[in-house]
Amino acid sequence: xxxxxxxxxxVARVRLVRRRTARRGRLIVAxxxxxxxxxxxxxxxxxxxxxxxxxxxxxxSGENLPGTSFVVLDSKLPRAVGAVLAGAAFGLGGALFQxxxxxxxxxxxxxxxxxxxxAAAVAAIVLFGVTxxxxxxxxxxxxxxxxxxxxxLAGPRSGARLVLIGVACxxxxxxxxxxxxxxxxxYDAQEGLLWITGSLNQAAWPxxxxxAVEVLVLVAATAALAxxxxxxxxxxxxxxxxxxxxxGVMPLLLVGVLLTALATxxxxxxxFVGLIAGPLSRRLNRDRxxxxxxxxxxxxxxxxxxxxxxxxxxxxxxxxxxxxGAVGAVVLIWLIARDxxxxxx
Amino acid sequence: MSLPVVGxxxxxxxxxxxxxxxAAAVVLSICVGSRMVPVGDVVHAxxxxxxxxxxxxxxxVxxxxxxxxxxxxxxxxxAGLQGLSRNPLADPGLLGINAGAATAVVIGISxxxxxxxxxxxxxxxxxAAAAAVLVQLLATAGRQGATPAALVLAGAATTAVLTSVxxxxxxxxxxxxxxxxxxxxxxxxGRSWGSVxxxxxxxxxxxxxxxxxxxxxxxxxxxxxxxxxxGGSLVRDRLLVGLGVVLLCGAATxxxxxxxFVGLMVPHGLxxxxxxxxxxxxPASLLGGAALVLLADTLGRVLAPPxxxxxxxxxxxxxxxxFVWVVRRGREVAL
Numbered sequence: 180x181x182x183x184x185x186x187x188x189x190v191a192r193v194r195l196v197r198r199r200t201a202r203r204g205r206l207i208v209a210x211x212x213x214x215x216x217x218x219x220x221x222x223x224x225x226x227x228x229x230x231x232x233x234x235x236x237x238x239x240s241g242e243n244l245p246g247t248s249f250v251v252l253d254s255k256l257p258r259a260v261g262a263v264l265a266g267a268a269f270g271l272g273g274a275l276f277q278x279x280x281x282x283x284x285x286x287x288x289x290x291x292x293x294x295x296x297x298a299a300a301v302a303a304i305v306l307f308g309v310t311x312x313x314x315x316x317x318x319x320x321x322x323x324x325x326x327x328x329x330x331x332l333a334g335p336r337s338g339a340r341l342v343l344i345g346v347a348c349x350x351x352x353x354x355x356x357x358x359x360x361x362x363x364x365x366y367d368a369q370e371g372l373l374w375i376t377g378s379l380n381q382a383a384w385p386x387x388x389x390x391a392v393e394v395l396v397l398v399a400a401t402a403a404l405a406x407x408x409x410x411x412x413x414x415x416x417x418x419x420x421x422x423x424x425x426x427g428v429m430p431l432l433l434v435g436v437l438l439t440a441l442a443t444x445x446x447x448x449x450x451f452v453g454l455i456a457g458p459l460s461r462r463l464n465r466d467r468x469x470x471x472x473x474x475x476x477x478x479x480x481x482x483x484x485x486x487x488x489x490x491x492x493x494x495x496x497x498x499x500x501x502x503x504g505a506v507g508a509v510v511l512i513w514l515i516a517r518d519x520x521x522x523x524x
Numbered sequence: 525m526s527l528p529v530v531g532x533x534x535x536x537x538x539x540x541x542x543x544x545x546x547a548a549a550v551v552l553s554i555c556v557g558s559r560m561v562p563v564g565d566v567v568h569a570x571x572x573x574x575x576x577x578x579x580x581x582x583x584x585v586x587x588x589x590x591x592x593x594x595x596x597x598x599x600x601x602x603a604g605l606q607g608l609s610r611n612p613l614a615d616p617g618l619l620g621i622n623a624g625a626a627t628a629v630v631i632g633i634s635x636x637x638x639x640x641x642x643x644x645x646x647x648x649x650x651x652a653a654a655a656a657v658l659v660q661l662l663a664t665a666g667r668q669g670a671t672p673a674a675l676v677l678a679g680a681a682t683t684a685v686l687t688s689v690x691x692x693x694x695x696x697x698x699x700x701x702x703x704x705x706x707x708x709x710x711x712x713x714g715r716s717w718g719s720v721x722x723x724x725x726x727x728x729x730x731x732x733x734x735x736x737x738x739x740x741x742x743x744x745x746x747x748x749x750x751x752x753x754x755g756g757s758l759v760r761d762r763l764l765v766g767l768g769v770v771l772l773c774g775a776a777t778x779x780x781x782x783x784x785f786v787g788l789m790v791p792h793g794l795x796x797x798x799x800x801x802x803x804x805x806x807p808a809s810l811l812g813g814a815a816l817v818l819l820a821d822t823l824g825r826v827l828a829p830p831x832x833x834x835x836x837x838x839x840x841x842x843x844x845x846x847f848v849w850v851v852r853r854g855r856e857v858a859l
Binding site for chain 1: 613617618662665676677678680681682684685687688691692694695696698701702705706708709710784785831833834836837840841843844847848851852
């Protein structure tokens with residue numbers, strides 16, 4: 180920019196850049212919404228059992244078509260809805276953690292918060308026979324306890340240290356889960372394995388209704404807290420200078436933990452969605468954080484992965500977590516290999 | 525790293541204390557359990573087949589040997605891996621090597637009908653080697669090269685992919701799941717002499733290769749350039765150390781299932797005592813690892829009666845605090 184730029188020109192230029200950025204953000208959200216709707220429609224209509232659009236409309240309007248009604252209302256639709264809710268929750272929760280802790284690797288599933296929720300929930304199933312809504316309570320308590328422990332152990336302002344300690348805690352919690360498996364019957368153990376892999380097989384309307392309400396409340400909370408996030412992104416010192424002390428971002432982390440834990444209680448910890456949604460949406464948005472984008476990317480990833488898992492291998496219904504685990508590992512490697520000088524990871 | 529003044533006292537103390545710990549752990553492992561056996565009765569019970577506690581003592585002797593071998597192998601492999609990668613956080617469990625062995629075993633059970641532990645060995649070794657190479661390649665992909673943190677994360681990524689593969693197999697095959705869930709938790713109980721004999725040659729070769737390469741590890745500790753200056757083929761020496769680590773990890777994992785954190789805890793405990801010379805650190809790790817796994821297994825037997833807490837769970841629960849300590853003590857790590 181030349182030195183002769185007048186202040187009016189500068190203002191105009193800043194306004195232009197800001198408008199362009201905002202437009203880009205809206206465009207990303209619109210495109211992702213369309214992709215999500217397409218994936219949702221594919222999940223409900225296509226597959227082994229084809230459903231025509233007129234049939235779907237008739238089923239949804241309450242008509243009872245033999246066969247089709249059951250497949251749509253008891254299998255395809257709850258799974259598709261569950262994928263959207265859980266994917267959005269994991270994606271948003273992951274992006275919150277990554278942004279607040281300023282580290283793309285600090286997502287709840289890498290640092291053991293998902294494992295904490297799993298260990299508590301599997302303990303509740305195997306040792307106390309807990310089911311339904313109380314399972315969510317256990318998962319939340321497990322996730323909160325793990326998150327708190329990791330934050331305390333890592334000490335303040337330590338992104339990388341937090342990730343390493345989280346990875347180790349995650350390994351230990353997984354071994355607790357494995358121990359619980361040996362205490363269970365074979366049926367329960369396989370059921371438990373399905374659960375800790377993350378699966379939409381057990382998605383049923385009462386649980387999904389609860390999750391929908393919880394996700395809506397937490398999304399509203401995120402929107403209310405979002406201004407603090409913008410400050411936190413600049414680092415602890417700058418944030419403090421802007422009037423957001425380190426403690427001020429804690430509610431954001433709490434929302435992230437709750438999103439992860441509540442979705443985990445319904446579907447199990449779907450591997451790596453929290454890790455990949457943030458960086459992918461950010462990449463789409465020219466390296467700017469976009470929380471709605473992260474939630475949408477999470478939902479799209481889970482929806483498509485569930486479709487692949489259900490039909491990739493004939494006669495076998497792979498849990499969605501198997502697919503996202505394989506995809507997520509590739510993204511994790513990309514994050515490690517990426518030039519670290521551009522943004523300290 | 526600042527080298528403390530190392531004299532005979534430190535060397536003597538490290539080897540003596542690990543030997544004493546191992547002896548105590550062996551005695552405890554044979555005597556303690558849901559049925560206590562007084563020390564004085566052990567020899568009589570072992571030699572007299574008609575003695576009512578003979579089967580108990582007999583089983584505990586096998587178990588003690590298995591635990592000692594596994595612990596020694598993993599700790600030695602951990603020390604070797606830390607020296608090889610110049611990475612204080614290296615542990616066969618965290619770097620995905622155990623997951624590689626486990627995946628290969630699952631595939632072996634399910635697709636090729638492997639049943640006995642001795643047949644797990646080949647599968648576990650192949651899996652361990654493949655995973656070790658893969659993790660090293662992935663970690664070097666970053667522009668900064670294989671930093672400690674990159675290795676741990678590449679290990680986590682590899683473990684995740686392999687877990688996906690394992691889950692796919694296990695969910696479609698409940699018989700394999702039944703065999704695998706007891707193996708995967710990491711346990712040293714219920715093994716036979718046959719399976720010990722099957723892996724013993726590999727453990728011995730792996731241990732000898734590593735112990736013979738202590739000087740290489742000492743040279744590597746001061747940097748690649750300096751090591752090259754001291755002569756010898758760096759590539760060949762590194763490959764030998766890697767081979768030893770894979771042999772030890774694969775064989776130990778075939779015998780006991782994946783057990784993490786032993787390779788991390790023991791060498792660091794010894795470094796706390798002031799042992800930095802690999803010619804001492806390696807044998808001391810061997811003894812200390814055996815003692816640690818024996819104690820963990822013995823504690824697991826009495827912790828939650830009437831059931832047992834498997835040794836893999838015990839080492840993980842003790843290992844995390846040690847890991848946290850190592851991470852906190854080190855300088856700020858960059859990922």
